[in-house]
Amino acid sequence: MTEENVAEAARISAACLKEAWSEDTCRAQLKNPHDHTLIAYIDGAAAGFLSCWCIAGEAEINNICVLPDYRRKGIARAMFERIFAEIPDAECWVLEVRESNSAAIALYENLGFAAVGVRKDFYDDPQENAVIMTKE
Numbered sequence: 747m748t749e750e751n752v753a754e755a756a757r758i759s760a761a762c763l764k765e766a767w768s769e770d771t772c773r774a775q776l777k778n779p780h781d782h783t784l785i786a787y788i789d790g791a792a793a794g795f796l797s798c799w800c801i802a803g804e805a806e807i808n809n810i811c812v813l814p815d816y817r818r819k820g821i822a823r824a825m826f827e828r829i830f831a832e833i834p835d836a837e838c839w840v841l842e843v844r845e846s847n848s849a850a851i852a853l854y855e856n857l858g859f860a861a862v863g864v865r866k867d868f869y870d871d872p873q874e875n876a877v878i879m880t881k882e
């Protein structure tokens with residue numbers, strides 16, 4: 747993501763997530779020295795984005811989404827493979843996901859993440875537990 751395409755990330759986020767990131771939030775990531783945000787393009791069209799921070803060897807996936815028309819084509823997997831390659835010295839990868847989000851949980855398990863804990867009632871609207879998943 748760059749200054750030129752922050753609006754694309756915000757648009758994808760708004761189309762996919764309840765807790766969407768605004769354009770200002772996306773732009774603020776660019777000033778964060780720990781940030782790695784990717785936007786995936788298919789034939790020139792922005793289709794997905796992934797945001798990650800890596801601090802002291804721990805890489806946290808903050809957000810990942812793919813527009814509905816582009817799902818199940820390997821885009822999320824491709825963004826993960828790219829971010830794993832971009833931060834080769836990360837010792838541990840961590841993320842949180844709604845307990846009911848079976849598509850995302852299947853993706854993460856497919857990539858080698860495993861559930862290590864639960865944050866009770868972490869999400870609002872609807873209230874729901876978060877599953878904490880990590881990958882060494």
Ligand SMILES: CC(C)(COP(=O)(O)OP(=O)(O)OC[C@H]1O[C@@H](n2cnc3c(N)ncnc32)[C@H](O)[C@@H]1OP(=O)(O)O)[C@@H](O)C(=O)NCCC(=O)NCCS
Nearest residue numbers: 810811812817818819820821822823843849850852853856
């Ligand atoms: C979760 C999400 C990012 C997956 O993106 P995607 O580009 O469709 O995922 P991929 O095509 O790379 O899928 C890779 C693997 O993940 C698993 N997977 C992905 N979506 C799945 C689904 N709906 N059901 C079951 N397994 C799924 C499969 O194992 C898949 O491999 P396969 O297609 O060879 O079976 C997408 O569904 C999305 O944007 N959801 C809404 C936003 C969201 O929930 N983000 C996560 C917040 S924690």
